[in-house]
Amino acid sequence: MSDDGHAGDPTPMLDAEDISVSLGDTRILSNVDIAAECGDFVGLVGPNGAGKTTALRALKATLAPDSGTVRIAGDAIDSLSSKEVSRLVASTPQATTLSFDFTVEQAVEMGRTPHLGRFERADSGDREAVRAAMERADVAQFADRAVTSLSGGERQRVLLARALAQETPVLLLDEPTANLDINHAVNTLELVADLVREDKTAVAAIHELNLAARYCDKLVLLADGAVRAAGPPNDVLQSETLADAFDAETLVTRQPGTDAPLVTPLADRESIDRTVHVVGTGGWAAAAVSRLVGAGVTVSVGVVPSGDATAERARELGCETVTVPPFAGVDADSRGRARELAAEADAVVVAGDVSDANQRVVAAARRVVAVEGEGVPATDSSRTVVATVDGLPEAVAMVPASDGDTASRHRVEGQDR
Amino acid sequence: MRFRNLTLAWTLALTALLAAVVTVSAAVGPVWIPPDAVAKVLLNAVAVPTAVDLTGATVGVTTQPIFGFQVRELQTQIVMRVRLPRVLLGAVVGFSLAAAGTIMQGIFRNPMADPSIIGVSSGAAVGAVGFIVLPVTLPLGLGLRGAAFVGAVLAAFGVYLIATENGRTPVATLLLAGVAVQTFLGAVVSFLLLNAGESIREALFWLMGHLRGASWPEVWSSLALVIVPFLALLAYARDLNVMLLGEEDAQSLGVDVERSKRVLLALSSFVTAAGVAVAGIIGFVGLVVPHVMRLLVGPDHRILLPTSALAGASFLVATDTLARSGATEVPVGIVTAALGAPFFLYLLRQREVHEL
Numbered sequence: 001m002s003d004d005g006h007a008g009d010p011t012p013m014l015d016a017e018d019i020s021v022s023l024g025d026t027r028i029l030s031n032v033d034i035a036a037e038c039g040d041f042v043g044l045v046g047p048n049g050a051g052k053t054t055a056l057r058a059l060k061a062t063l064a065p066d067s068g069t070v071r072i073a074g075d076a077i078d079s080l081s082s083k084e085v086s087r088l089v090a091s092t093p094q095a096t097t098l099s100f101d102f103t104v105e106q107a108v109e110m111g112r113t114p115h116l117g118r119f120e121r122a123d124s125g126d127r128e129a130v131r132a133a134m135e136r137a138d139v140a141q142f143a144d145r146a147v148t149s150l151s152g153g154e155r156q157r158v159l160l161a162r163a164l165a166q167e168t169p170v171l172l173l174d175e176p177t178a179n180l181d182i183n184h185a186v187n188t189l190e191l192v193a194d195l196v197r198e199d200k201t202a203v204a205a206i207h208e209l210n211l212a213a214r215y216c217d218k219l220v221l222l223a224d225g226a227v228r229a230a231g232p233p234n235d236v237l238q239s240e241t242l243a244d245a246f247d248a249e250t251l252v253t254r255q256p257g258t259d260a261p262l263v264t265p266l267a268d269r270e271s272i273d274r275t276v277h278v279v280g281t282g283g284w285a286a287a288a289v290s291r292l293v294g295a296g297v298t299v300s301v302g303v304v305p306s307g308d309a310t311a312e313r314a315r316e317l318g319c320e321t322v323t324v325p326p327f328a329g330v331d332a333d334s335r336g337r338a339r340e341l342a343a344e345a346d347a348v349v350v351a352g353d354v355s356d357a358n359q360r361v362v363a364a365a366r367r368v369v370a371v372e373g374e375g376v377p378a379t380d381s382s383r384t385v386v387a388t389v390d391g392l393p394e395a396v397a398m399v400p401a402s403d404g405d406t407a408s409r410h411r412v413e414g415q416d417r
Numbered sequence: 418m419r420f421r422n423l424t425l426a427w428t429l430a431l432t433a434l435l436a437a438v439v440t441v442s443a444a445v446g447p448v449w450i451p452p453d454a455v456a457k458v459l460l461n462a463v464a465v466p467t468a469v470d471l472t473g474a475t476v477g478v479t480t481q482p483i484f485g486f487q488v489r490e491l492q493t494q495i496v497m498r499v500r501l502p503r504v505l506l507g508a509v510v511g512f513s514l515a516a517a518g519t520i521m522q523g524i525f526r527n528p529m530a531d532p533s534i535i536g537v538s539s540g541a542a543v544g545a546v547g548f549i550v551l552p553v554t555l556p557l558g559l560g561l562r563g564a565a566f567v568g569a570v571l572a573a574f575g576v577y578l579i580a581t582e583n584g585r586t587p588v589a590t591l592l593l594a595g596v597a598v599q600t601f602l603g604a605v606v607s608f609l610l611l612n613a614g615e616s617i618r619e620a621l622f623w624l625m626g627h628l629r630g631a632s633w634p635e636v637w638s639s640l641a642l643v644i645v646p647f648l649a650l651l652a653y654a655r656d657l658n659v660m661l662l663g664e665e666d667a668q669s670l671g672v673d674v675e676r677s678k679r680v681l682l683a684l685s686s687f688v689t690a691a692g693v694a695v696a697g698i699i700g701f702v703g704l705v706v707p708h709v710m711r712l713l714v715g716p717d718h719r720i721l722l723p724t725s726a727l728a729g730a731s732f733l734v735a736t737d738t739l740a741r742s743g744a745t746e747v748p749v750g751i752v753t754a755a756l757g758a759p760f761f762l763y764l765l766r767q768r769e770v771h772e773l
Contacts, residue, residue: 062668086671093666101716102661110659114671118652121421166670 011074013038013201014089014170019058019068021051021225028054029065029225036203036218038169041196043216044205045236047246050222052205053094056172059203060091072170086114090166092159094174094205104150104158105143108134111165130165136191137161138184152179160188164195171195173204177211189215213237213260221245237261253290253313256283264294272297272397277338277345278310279303279361280352280371285310287389288351288371293317295393300345302338303330303358310352330357339364347399349392369395424720431727438731439508442738443500450492457486458496506631506639506695507737507749508730511702513643513692515729518703519710519722520650520685523657524678525588532689532703535595535682536572539602541693542624544568546606549620550613561623562635562694569690572602577682585675591682626699626750628737635695642691646684647726653681654718661716699750701757702729708764 014036021029029051036042044052057063059070061077070077072088080088090111111133112126122130134140137160142150147158156179163171173192177185185208192202193215206212212219213233221229221236223245229236242250242263249266256262275298278289285301286309292299301314302322314321322338324330338361342348348365362368368384369392387395440459444452461484470477517532525534533539548555548564555564576598580591606624613620622629656677660667664674689703710725733749736756740749 057665060669062665082668082673083671086669089669091669093663102658103715106658106717110662110670113655113659116655118655 011071012036013040013073014059014203015071016055016059017069017071019055019065019070021054021058021063021065023054027225029058031068032222032225032227033230034059034203034220034227036170036201038201039196039199040201040218041193041216042201042203043212043219043233044203044222045207045209045212045219046222046228050245051225052222053174054225055222056091056174056203056205060089060172061085083114086166086168088168089170089172090163090168091172092156092163092174092176094178101146101148103144104139104147104161105130105134107147107158108139108161108165111162114166114168129167133161133164136164138187153181153184156180157184157188160191169200171200171202171204173202175205175207178207185211209237209242209263210255210260213263214255214258234259234261237263251290251294251317253316254286254309256287256309262287262290264290266294266296272393274298274346274396274399274401275300275344276347276349276369276396277301277342277361277365278314278349278351279338279342279358280350280354281305281308281310282352283309284352284371284389286313288349288392289313289317289319291389291392292349292396293319295396297393297396300341302341303334303355303361330355335360346401347396349396351389367399369399423714424723427714427720427724428727431724431731435508435727435731435734438734439504442504442507442734443496445738445742446495446500448495450495454488454492455496457484457488458493459501460484461486461488461493462497502633502636503628503631503737503741504734505636507628507734509636509639509643510628510692510696510699511706511733512647512726512730513639513688514699514703514733515706515710516643516647516650516722516726517685517689517692518729519707519718519725520657520681521703522707523661523718524681524685525592526661526663527588527592528708529704530592531700532685533599533693533698535576535591535686536598536602537569537686537689538693538698539599539606540572540575541565541569541690542606542698543572543602543609545623545694545697546609546613546620549616549623550609565623565697566690566694569693570686572598573682573686573690577679586678586682588678622748623697625748626697626753627740627746627748628696629746631695639691639695643688646687650681650684650688651719651722653677653684654722657681657718658716697748697750699733699753701753701761702733705757705761706732708761712764 012035016032016034019029019032032055034042034055044055046052054063058065061070061082064078077085108130109122112122112129115126116122134143137157139154139157139161142154147155150158156176160176171192176188180188189211192204196202216233218231219233219236220227221241228245229241237252239250239252242252251264251266253262253264254260272295276292278285278299278301281304289299289301289310290313300320301310304311304321304323305326306323307326311321311323320341322334322341324334335357342361342364345365347367347369348362349369349371350362351371354362366383370384370386371392372386372388385395440452440455443455444450461482463484464480464482466478467481468479470479514532521530521532521534522528544567545561545565548561559567576591576594577586580586580594610617610620656672659670659672660674660677668674706729707721707725710721710728714720714724733753736752737749740747740752
């Protein structure tokens, strides 16, 4: 944030510097720095027990750090009264303790508490804020229902509405999507992203790395109470960093359609002993390549124009790839090599757009697994199965392995040359 | 607006109920006085100040009755001198216990909390039984009520101090400290009773809770002791609502949780002490009445607190009427428990009472 947008704003909206917290004899956070400028959406990511919730508690002053300072808009948070803090920072808790019969409207109204004096009553402005917050969090239809009668995900949205009714410049969200289905999870994060565009500042602990990568401007990766990496998602979510923080092998690629990183955990289970040739271009084929490599399948790719998302992905993952220059058409050598790979493989996976030249590559396949979506080729159905990107490894595992049968390969070579 | 009207409607309805219960209760006794005659007596007693005399050493207020209904003098005497002090004292005590019970259930977020949970009643019992049994005279001319009041406040304060560390008072610690202190003070009371000799009957009668021998000065003093902290509690009703969300949430909504807890505990202990000091230990009012009212008006303390208090007043006046209308008078504490416990169990079985 230099000269664009928030020019001349030298102090970050929220700035935690060198925070250390111990509970009893256990060190929960060591020398943690978290900064968020006005209009930033910062995601706290990290394994369970990394200290994400504790960090959020320090940021909203419900926990005083042993050392370090938290500043909000330049003021040290411990110099502010809890009422003053609550006009600056709204938060949603992780576990919902709303277990009594307040109605949704009453619960959201509690968000107005910071703005009301002891003897003051809610006025029309307060009621408008409550109504608007319920609309935005999509809970207006539950207004008169008891909070106890709602599902976990609905309650989580009620808590978000309460935080919105607080009308603070800073929002702290602890696992805002933990109980939500994917649709509401995306809606919730879209809403936070919208709020951030309206110059609010949000910090959220988010478990799901790919959602965090997609919506946050910055990520702070915590592990064992320390910051392992901080910065734009692409810088933070690197295989080596993640291996260190999560103690797990991951595969980092790109999410289809965006520049956000896509993290695929590599399961410890036995990898699938198959070879697959992927035909197709664009995000779909790239996702298929990632998924298959992630599952331990040996993958080759082609023919793809160099520079295509799939070519890039295949290169990153070290797959054998047949590329041609963009817009140059497919030469006979490349096609021949791709047909060879396709014929050798246990199956050919078809994803995304398939050019005419590549149709001939597909034709060389013993088996075809087509990825559900646009451009599923009309092929001889007896050797074709259709699978989703997520279901690809299972579909490939069902394909019988070739037992070093080279006859077909030779036959194909003979025909093509 | 809707909420305000609802609060007002409930408050008015329960005030009317209380007036009716008081009238009927004052009609019942060895001599039956028709309720309409009681009502006339009560209305005749309503007076407005007409002149204030500031010339003398003390301020003199001249009052003028508004109504002048014809009532037999004997009936006026019975109602005003004998029955009304007791009935009104019952109303004040019921009011205080139900109000304090509502607050304690809210603070502890626990449906089993009642006004004596932090040792108020046990402290009062030690004070009262000690005063009855031991041959001591207290300073400042404190009598039985004074001893009970002081004991109650000291016990509550002691529990609070025990449970507080570094300026924080976790409710779980408070609850356990309260239980332990109650047990200890119970032992003290038992020991005192063991050596009570002649006075054991008086001590037991106090422990069972009764409203016998009420007088106008007692009514006025306990009313004053209850109503002022009650109004302060009303000002904290919204904080208490937010605190039901859990202390962490309450704090992030700008409630100074530790301070609010301290104020609420102090005020509700004071209110309880004022009630227990004049009436002894009367159980179940502070437990059952808030539950029933929560079923009727919901969990919002801005409406729950006043309605519970008024309902508690009506409940204790009604049960005390039963307690004194038998052949021999029964301590009202026995009647409230005998009626309250089965009713509470009924609610429990209906799954109406399970959480706040």
